[in-house]
Amino acid sequence: MLGLMQDQPLLISSLIEFAGRHHADAEIVSRRVEGDIHRYRYGDALARSKQVARALDRLNLAFGDRVATLAWNGYRHFELYFGVSGSGRVLHTINPRLAADQVAWIANHAEDRVLCFDMTFLPIIKGIWRHCKTVTHWIALCEAAALPTDTGIEGLCSYEQWIAPESNVYDWPVFDERSAAALCYTSGTTGNPKGALYSHRSTMLHAYGAALPDALCLSARDCVLPVVPMFHVNAWGLPYACAMTGAKLVFPGGALDGKSVYDLIEGEGVTMAAGVPTVWLGLLNHMAQEKVRFSTLNRTVIGGSACPPAMIRTFKDDYGVTVLHAWGMTEMSPLGTVCNLKLKQVALATEEQMSVLVKQGRAVFGVEMKIVDPQGQELPWDGKASGDLLVKGPWIIKAYFKGEGGDPLVGGWFPTGDVATIDADGFMQITDRSKDVIKSGGEWISSIDVENIAVAHPAVAMAACIGVAHPKWDERPLLVVTKKPGLDVSRQELLAFYAGKVAKWQVPDDVVFVDSIPLGATGKMQKMKLREQFKDHKWPSA
């Protein structure tokens, strides 16, 4: 027997329609690539999203056709989120930090029909447009006047010119909520990138989950700064979740340096900011140098990589800002866990709370998780047993776009590639990426644990711990370190710094100092490159 409730599909268009109607005057502020600040409101965003939808109709784009973006966080990108998906096409956000040939490869693989790009990326487009076989329309996210006439790119048009002829009267189409809405490719550390194809249903359920008090706690009283890029798993879903709640939105464009981010936070009254640890490092350095403080920020969501405990402490102790440690993946839309305390932990002493807050946190409702041993047997939630982390849920992929890589699921569960513990309260902690774990004489050493200790040393800027072949122990940990400008530390000092912090056999066997550690397109340390570089490292004889 079926219930007798209204049949209404969960569609992304309902988000911007709701925001435009219920929060018409709530602001959306963008730092443009031109450097100036642009302001408008949800009511304007709704009207212009509808112009985008009509402009796509005019191009005769079919239902499900892909429209790509190569763009920073800004209002035009925001309009594309809703105009493209809302009208039944698929928004394909491409990471502009990828090599140009990878961008072209992805655009071809996705069979993008339209590609919209910020003017900062015009050089990339000039280099690749002839190789993008399926793209017939190139849209530069600018005014007509800002577009050079001599680019030579066929089918090029400015965004403002493109949408200008369209009225903002438009009835969003109604269709199956399982329809594809957006496409993101993984960064693809091995092999070609693979696409995660989100549906309207998955995006809407993820938005509900992300806005919950135990996740990002988003409301109409918030002012949200997504520093995490809109080309990186849809800025962790914030454009959708903010429209759902009517939160004021502040987009940083391409200026992610400490001063620019700080100025936006203070100038716009940001209450919540979200990004990867490297961005916050720049912000905290700027603030320490300038001796400035926050007046409105009350929380930051940190994900993408594990947040060093030292950073959580600095935010809390020095600036009164709560760090919400979060974990997710492109394949998970991306939110999996957020670290929010439980009732029984609210009254704990600061140190005890810290031991919780360094973990990646509890599952957002909608995500199931488990850890298993190498034989696939489930391991206990005791905070000690560590195993491969598997997840399941309506906003987690069941396959990659075009079936690339075959069936990724194991008995209905998606293997994350992370190794983790889960404690009795459901707090999950990543101990390592499974490929980064160091296997020393039958025991596992977490590269993350070793790195967290290193970056707590005042002279260390960044640290990567990798396993390198060892004649006796199979692998032993090698620490690769960059120093902070003007500060120094020796190999001996750094190794001594581990005393009493971990078991002796977990202390790295050696330290090498480098000028820089290679970062991938999403800001993560590329340990694979380091493993290649140091594969013949000669261990000290002692």
Added chain:
Amino acid sequence: MLGLMQDQPLLISSLIEFAGRHHADAEIVSRRVEGDIHRYRYGDALARSKQVARALDRLNLAFGDRVATLAWNGYRHFELYFGVSGSGRVLHTINPRLAADQVAWIANHAEDRVLCFDMTFLPIIKGIWRHCKTVTHWIALCEAAALPTDTGIEGLCSYEQWIAPESNVYDWPVFDERSAAALCYTSGTTGNPKGALYSHRSTMLHAYGAALPDALCLSARDCVLPVVPMFHVNAWGLPYACAMTGAKLVFPGGALDGKSVYDLIEGEGVTMAAGVPTVWLGLLNHMAQEKVRFSTLNRTVIGGSACPPAMIRTFKDDYGVTVLHAWGMTEMSPLGTVCNLKLKQVALATEEQMSVLVKQGRAVFGVEMKIVDPQGQELPWDGKASGDLLVKGPWIIKAYFKGEGGDPLVGGWFPTGDVATIDADGFMQITDRSKDVIKSGGEWISSIDVENIAVAHPAVAMAACIGVAHPKWDERPLLVVTKKPGLDVSRQELLAFYAGKVAKWQVPDDVVFVDSIPLGATGKMQKMKLREQFKDHKWPSA
């Protein structure tokens, strides 16, 4: 093109499974009808819900069969919520405040197979069991020892005896999320009660919506007291939303007097309580008498009837508790709106905030609303135009159970029977029930406005304003009042109290003092009865 996300139906079983796994040790505290306090945890609730599911299997109940309850808020009722719906049967919560013959009528109409009741309702069951043709099993929510042997009721068993033989190992079935999950009958002020048949999908989406920061803001740091009964639109969905978030739950049983409620709030550290205005009146009276205060409560959700502004002020000014004014209906699962401030209102002066907080609030994401004139034309959102309120969304009914009453929708929208204004910020304010509006010489007078002024008078306990036939004006307002014990006010004094508060033509033409105002099964004033009682009221000649 469909997305490639995991196909996972939204099922109620996932709520208790999540709570039992992620919040195994979070408490559920119940004041039992026996008077004592019972404590256990979500882990226990999960195990016993599975025993209920197995016990229903043992009775050979089919998918979709109805299991009724006649019970206060308590842990056994909570287990039935998940054991019944989770196993694919339909939970039918009956309001025990209805007349016994109405209970029997509803049980027969719903074709209930099992009926579970609190021992306080044994007298009702004794009177009706022979008339309930479809019920084959009567389950008394108590220990075997507490059950009298001489009731004469065939098929009677105690709950504990019923579930005791069952193991708590059970795999929840997986089925279409649109399947029926729960059934609630409206109080039926005209004609027979009609059933709203909720689905798993509608219940899950409602739980996500209800837990949002702009709705009830539920988290694992909350301790929630649903004073609103679980037989009244599923306690506004709190059992589901609390399981979703792992909030500590406190159930008051049948003791809803001021002292009992206050003692629970203080004893258990309640942070949020939800109920109808009449319950809070008792609580506030008790607190004023005993000169006591709250130590943990930070918000109350008030719905069911409009909350008098004076009560909102008392909670805020005297006790520092925020009142979340809410509005909904049985046909809406029930949440429609909750009154939470927006960012731009946070810094407003108290009086300006009050002018917002007296409204019923903003739509929870998932609910669309509009107001229309008598011709069905949409009216503007200007806070002034008032018209019939219509709603739409995935947790709103499209028809009543068994098609009773025909098609209730008007062009896809459900007419609420309320008259309301909506302001530019989307804050909705009920001005009246459409049937309670007083039509005086072509102008409408809101009975609620008139009542709110009356109850602000220190000597008035309760006030109902009704339209009574008038030779010149068609209808004129008559105020029916009960006085607070030991306090007095005259007709003239009360009418003078309106001076300067409303236009002269909106002041009631007369006042009658009564000992009590009749209340319906859900605690609402039964104005229909008053209209009948005073239909021949003789207006004063002046």
